[in-house]
Amino acid sequence: MPEVEADPGDSSFMAVSSALVLLMTPGLAFYYGGMVREKNLLNTMMMSLISMGLISAFWMACGFSIAFEMDLRYAGYVGLTDMIWPATKITGLLFATFQMTFAIITVALISGALVERMRFSAYMIFITIWFFAVYCPLCYWVWGGGWIFQLGAKDFAGGTVVHIRSGTSAYVGAAILGKR
Secondary structure (H helix, E strand, C coil), X not given: CCXXXXXXXXXXXXXXXHHHHHHHHHHHHHHHHCCCCHHHHXXXXXXXXXXXXXXXXXXXHHHHHHHHHCCCCCHHHCCCCCCECCCCCCEHHHHHHHHHHHHHHHHHHHHHHHCCCCCHHHHHHHHHHHHHHHHHHHHHHHHCCCHHHHCCCCCCCCHHHHHHHXXXXXXXXXXXXXXX
């Protein structure tokens, strides 16, 4: 079987797309920051921005592997640089990086409902638990070959994994925590 190489055009497009999705998180921080009282501005912006560091670390350590294989095969991004991701013409590392940007923005979207309701330290604990208990399993179910995928669902734009899950989680969090 001939060795498949990454397509430079596809790889360039995905790298630019990854950068653009990643830039959405600081943009979201400024957007949410403009909607709160001045005394909560820094906390609000940090709730969005912390997801870039925290979720990136978790995603690289084991989140990607759990979300797409439901095991630790790719923990630490091991083996992703030497492979082409199935059904694509890009490296596994670029695919994992692109998917990481969606994990980051999904967590950041939830922060808008929790602003002025939750302390920053509690928010960091919450997003850690939420990432592993909600995001990774749902990602597997929809994109990694899980039961929703097997039902025939197609989620090309992240409507199920990103938008429905972050919106539902934000609503539940706001309902549980109560008024600001």
